[in-house]
Amino acid sequence: MTLDEARNRFIQSWGTLATQWGINRTMAQIHALLMISPEPIDTDAIMETLQISRGNANMNLRDLLDWGLIYKQLKLGERREFFYAEKDVWKIARQVAKERRRREITPVIEVLEELKVIDTDSPEAREFQKVITDISKVVGFADNTLNAVIKAEENWLMSQFLKVFR
Amino acid sequence: MTLDEARNRFIQSWGTLATQWGINRTMAQIHALLMISPEPIDTDAIMETLQISRGNANMNLRDLLDWGLIYKQLKLGERREFFYAEKDVWKIARQVAKERRRREITPVIEVLEELKVIDTDSPEAREFQKVITDISKVVGFADNTLNAVIKAEENWLMSQFLKVFR
DNA sequence: ATAAACTTTCATTTTTTATTGAAAATTCAA
DNA sequence: TTGAATTTTCAATAAAAAATGAAAGTTTAT
16 A cells, blocks of 8 residues: 555545544544645645535635644745644543533533423422433533543543543 | 323424434434333224334334344234334443444444555555554544443443542 | 735525425235 | 235435635735
């Protein structure tokens, strides 16, 4: 397998994985491409490599910037913007955990808290409350896990974590 | 807020969360409905409550059965099938972790292993290999985490885990 | 101020995914 | 067996999401 083949293979796989996690394929592919690019690259290079339109490239680049997964680089005497990916994969994991927590987990926790305060007159209501409370625990666990990842500045903390389960 | 309002609120929220995680809305709504139903319910009740077609209900019920998140119950003297959800939320988490690991993480690990064996003649190839190796570590971490959840038969193990990060 | 280089926006089109509903298949009681 | 009750399938349709590309907007050098 040549280097180029390997690169394409990786970009494709990463894109496929992403769609299963509710992230759009192109965004993941651009991210993959930038992760394996030694040098920052510009919009046209991305368009050409991935065979996508300018608008599409731009939109997804903007999203990746929002997520803090890639950065712009300005070259002296160049008008174009070049992009490069965060290369520290632990930082990527933290960034993603942080965003997903904010966008997804936090709102659900809020709804669950609201639902806990219904009147528990009937047995049915009590049953409902029990289910909600149980779910809260699992969501809380997920939330704690994400927080742990977010706050894990050091790798050793991660390895500590892994030890617990071995 | 009445019990019915709370129920609807929960079903809706759970559906919204699911779409962000690459799970279809209806499947999550059916699951939510069954989780908060004290009694097993039949296809018609699901169709009516969620305002969906028979085909749609059937398809998503089958998927939920595949995932091991719900069960069939046969009532004596009744032809219809009634469905009920797994009520142990830790078991749900384990089930989901197991399925996602099998369907998503394992294939990616395989691809990454393949990509590690390219020839490292050029500096470019070595750089590529480094990125792939780093990504493998993170994916491996995710895989270990899922495994930990899968194998956590006891709740205290989870609480041990949580302690590490507090 | 102008224009070239480049980026962003967004109405339209394409693609993908989910849903419908009616027909076919299955199950079971009589 | 027949047929009524119920489940499953699947081609057609609808809805949602992503992508296009051309036009509008910005920035910078001159």
